Amino acid sequence: MPWKNKDLLGALALLAALIATASAEYQLARAVGFGEFTAGCIPAALDVYALRAFSVKRDVPAVVAALIATNALAHLVSSGLLPVGVPLVIAVSAIAPLVLWRVKALGGPLTPRQPAPVAVEPERAAHPTERRTELPALEPEVNADPLIAAARQMQRDAGKLPTLRALQSELRIGQSRAQRIRAALAP
Template sequence: MTNDSGVWIRRASTAAGLAYTAIAEYELARRLGAAPAIAAMLPISIDCYVVAALKWFRALDVFLSLALMGAAQVCAHALDAGVVTVSLDLVAVVSLLVPIALWRTHALARQTPRDAEDAVPSPTVPSVPDEKGLRTASTPGTDEVTLDRLDEQDADGTPELPPGTQQDAADADDGPPPEPPLMTSAQVAERYGIAMSTVRTWVDVGRLTVHTKDARNRSLFHPDALPEQEAVRS
């Protein structure tokens, strides 16, 4: 059976049951002296309670709503069959059906949304590493922060570097200075105040030495290998 079939079966069963019992409840109220418009309130109040109890399916309210409906049915059919007559006890029982149904219907309507909201778990925020590699995790509504690498910090609050990092940094300071960037033909021409064609000519005659070629086969010159202005022009 599909879910749609189950839904329609439940709806049809509820509609048929409410329609059948509503007639007897209405006639019961009329036999007890209620006007037509007032008599209709008895089946409406009981049926609303039954629908609410079945919708939110609280065991106590399902039992109580069906018990109220059953009590009204017994009183109506017993009165119609002449088993009982209109009396103070009968009027008292029927008169209490509506207040009880009203109380429990509103109690269900007020409690169920709050319970459903409380049942939803709070979303959790995954931990995200920050710029220093410290992983933080927080939950909405709290200011709690967890540092996974807090124990790796020094006394002054500086995170401890991986083994060998500090020594490597010290060794780098003692090493040779970085190589200067290579110069293009245009930069060499600007340095000497000459045209680029002159740079090519000086390369051909040996005044300038090409250090290497780039991917586009352009000549690149090392700054330290370039002669002084006076030497190159002599």
């Protein structure tokens, strides 16, 4: 996308905010025992998580709360109002694994949830003495969503049409996609 189409002031504000929070996050990681270089992974992980959450418009309140909490803790430690102890070390050490989990979840449905491709047997010629009966042709689903098979399985398991919320949660999709899939399942 060309620069003229981007919000330059918004980008500058975002960059300044990320730098400001990164500094405090780095100091907090150093205070709890992270090495000089690995301490930089804490702000990097949080900032990448924030950018990913903003881009997919999910997890935004969670990432903002994490940024606020991490920065507040950093300033409490640096001002001497909060001593470094076991709970704080555990909390800061949990940041990277939690970010890993959330960024992966924001990336879309996991591969195992996607339906396996259907093997199609090649058509064989009927033997001259063999009577061949034609099966009625099934209309192919135009632009069928690859998650419809998983949604149908959900429907079979529950014994009823899954709710939008269930589809969104189980298939890790947005509301509009869940609505299209639910419409395809409806009788």
